[in-house]
Amino acid sequence: MIVGWLAVVPALLVTLILVFLPGLIALRGVGMRGLALVAFAPLLSVAMIAVAAILLGLVGVAWSPLSLGSVLLVLVLVGLLLGRLLGHPTPEPPGPAGDEGRWLLPVGLAIGIVLGAWRLIAYVQDPAGISQTNDAVFHMNAIRFILDAADASSLHVSAVIGGSGFYPAAWHAVVSTVVAITGGQIALAANAFTIVIGAVIWPLGLAWLTRCITGSRRIAALAAVLSPALQLFPLLMFQWGVLFPNALSVAMLPAACAVVMSLHVWNGNDRPVASWVRGVLLIAVAVAALALAQPAALPVWGLICSVWFTDLMLRVRRAAVLPARVAIIIGVWLLLGFMWYALAQGTGGSHWPQFQGKFESLAVAVLNGQLRIPFAWGISILMLVGLVVAILTPKLRWLAATWLCLTVLYVLVASVGMPLVRNVLLAPWYADPYRLAAFAPIAVIPLAAIGLDRVVGMIVARLPRAAVIRSWTAVGVATAGVLLVVMLRPVPMPAFLEGTFDAESRYLTAADTYLSxxxxxxxxxxxxxxxxxxxxxxxxxxxxxxxxxxxxxxxxxxxxxxxxxxxxxxxxxxxxxxxxxxxxxxxxxxxxxxxxxxxxxxxxxxxxxxxxxxxxxxxxxxxxxxxxxxxxxxxxxxxxxxx
Incomplete structure (x- = not known):
């Protein structure tokens, strides 16, 4: 199997260059450094690629690597110019006192990337395999349409099925460009992007988000190692649907949240106007990336940021007088409600019925066994420890509240049949439990990393050089645990309504598969x-x-x-x-x-x-x-x- 995947290497390298290089250059000019730079670069690159596709479609210029490269060059130069005009913020702050090990975070990221890639490869198996699912028919044919029509615009791609209007085509724009550059198969390019989404973008974003939450490189490294541990994401999005655009959007969601939570870095006192403009532009990039990949991630992004912001405004009393803070909080939640309702009106409402009782759905969410997936006992125990730590730590309580909000969304989609709930509150996701369950790891993994850090810290507290031992022991334990999950545990796709599981990967072609x-x-x-x-x-x-x-x-x-x-x-x-x-x-x-x-x-x-x-x-x-x-x-x- 590994030898066969060597054929993916050219497409994988081209995908990595497309998704990272433009963003890295532009963001470095704006002043981003370190983990923030690498984790946020895919969002800027994806946004620029999708915007370039729309612009080229509007002016009637054919979509090609050359035309895309020209627009990207202009956009990168604009970014560099803005960086010069707005000035550079202070560098990324170091970790708190005693936060040791400059190599700990890179090692954690490397482990998470390798384990994540292996888990996806082990499921897909065939590097040129095509997902044997309904949605894959549209997505694969859309790539062919883009290549034939030389148009990757989100305003035009739905013409592949005779439609018109907006359809988020960032994923399709990237894959079509990889095919055009490499001359390879569409399926092979799609699978290369799958590896980049699930094994590179996702752990980088989770690590950055966790560092913003905790201020600790050590816990961020643990989050990176644990990033592939749950089937709920990224694997499930490549099993069910198949939901390529959703997978891209969810993978970018942690970094989109982290950029909001790190706004203090961009708001220096020396040039406040420039700092705020820079912050607004970065948030606009995050919104554009999510919207052009799959807008269904926007309500969850808004929910997480609103919970965090509410906690910040109530906890940091010097921010403003209480009435002003309350007014700002109400305004933020009203804005979220408006966005949520607008997205709900743009879908076809509920497509799926409830299928579990309320207490059962809550129990399986606590044990990370949504959709009848086998319970993730290890991660769930660590998550519960992390929840206790978060509740007892004032600055982390919002994370516990975020986990509760995401859990409530799953309980609603699994167990509540009220039309208002399914056709409005859950409509941005068609009341699809698969799409909603995929958001859970955004809170679960940071909580599990916090829990693992606390457990290991308690065990080694009395040992000499306890801090160093704590870091590397925790990384070792996390690696061993995830390795066992990835290497030994099967990952069948659950069909929750039928109560069955796939016998094998949906990417395999056989005599009796959908595509035989x-x-x-x-x-x-x-x-x-x-x-x-x-x-x-x-x-x-x-x-x-x-x-x-x-x-x-x-x-x-x-x-x-x-x-x-x-x-x-x-x-x-x-x-x-x-x-x-x-x-x-x-x-x-x-x-x-x-x-x-x-x-x-x-x-x-x-x-x-x-x-x-x-x-x-x-x-x-x-x-x-x-x-x-x-x-x-x-x-x-x-x-x-x-x-």
């Missing part, structure tokens, strides 16, 4: 049999949904969901009778008169899947001519409607 081995082989060879510009029609509830992505041929529909029209319903039921039923030809004409059809079977009757009995068994039917076949799947020419 024969289906993939035929789709990859379609260009040999279908003339340029011709459309192929197919049942998207089979592997044919990936046809456009794998072949570049216009295999319609480009998504997992078929058109909801009477014409399509007629085709789904009676296409095989086209030689005897002229109404079918009229229905085909409404979809561009496709001259080919794929027979990948009738589909399936399951959530998000459809049976289409008329789109199979064309042998011996008048009006069809066999073009080619692979195993039990085949490509047919529709001759009945030819003039």
């Amino acid at each position: 081995t024969d289906e993939r082989a035929l789709l990859e060879s379609l260009g040999e049999y279908v003339e340029p510009g011709e459309r192929v029609i197919a049942n998207p509830s089979t592997g044919a949904g990936f046809g456009y992505m794998l072949s570049g041929v216009d295999v319609y529909p480009h998504t997992w969901s078929p058109p909801r029209t009477a014409a399509w319903d007629l085709i789904a039921e009676r296409l095989r009778d086209v030689g005897e039923d002229p109404e079918v030809c009229a229905a085909l004409k409404s979809f561009g008169q496709p001259r080919y059809v794929l027979d990948f079977g009738p589909g399936e009757d399951a959530p998000g899947r459809y049976l289409m009995p008329g789109m199979t068994d064309f042998a011996d039917q008048p009006g069809f001519e066999l073009v080619t076949e692979r195993g039990d799947v085949s490509l047919w020419r529709i001759t009945a409607c030819e003039d």
